[in-house]
Amino acid sequence: MKFFEDLIKKLKKETKFLFNGMNTYELQRTKGSECAAVLLSEVKHSDHYFYLDSSIAIKSLCELSDHLQEMDAETFSKHVNEEKNDFSAWVSNTIGDKTLGKKMNELKEQDEIAKAVEIRVNYIKRRAQNNY
């Protein structure tokens, strides 16, 4: 009896979206825009901001994109060199965008990383606005 109860629960869970009037594709697309908005939002806790120096705290992907374009080479090289890529680690682990973080980790030049972040941010913004 328990076997059938578990099976019915599982079936209900799998087919729940059908009874909500939305098909799988629409549900996935809706989730997509929510995820895009999450990635664009500011990091909640100040401990998780990215601190360029004592006065500049980066709180979101959009701010990172802006700062990367204007940052001086010395500041950049403190965070990205042969041994590490602090921006990539922050994007992957704190922001949660592992695709962008992985791409940033492959790049070493400031203009390349800035372009990657800019492209990604623009895409996420379009995604969030489209409300799939």
Next chain:
Amino acid sequence: MLKEKEILVSILDEPKTIEEIQLKVFLSFGETRELIRKLIKEKKISREKSFPVKYSVKKELRKSIKEIKRKLDWTELVSDACFVCDY
């Protein structure tokens, strides 16, 4: 520096005219011409004997430019997958 790399990537597979290069790298004609001159001076590209003139990557650099092309491929950054929920 990024634009120079983009020029090299755009002509890696096939020689291109200056106008075709300009369309790929989103620069003005003058800026594209200046960068092409710089790359010729640095012996990274050569002029083909064709009309109109086309430019191609030097043979010895093709392997390294392929790697640059792979790094500068932004396709995965604009894919339609949901990047948090893994849909």
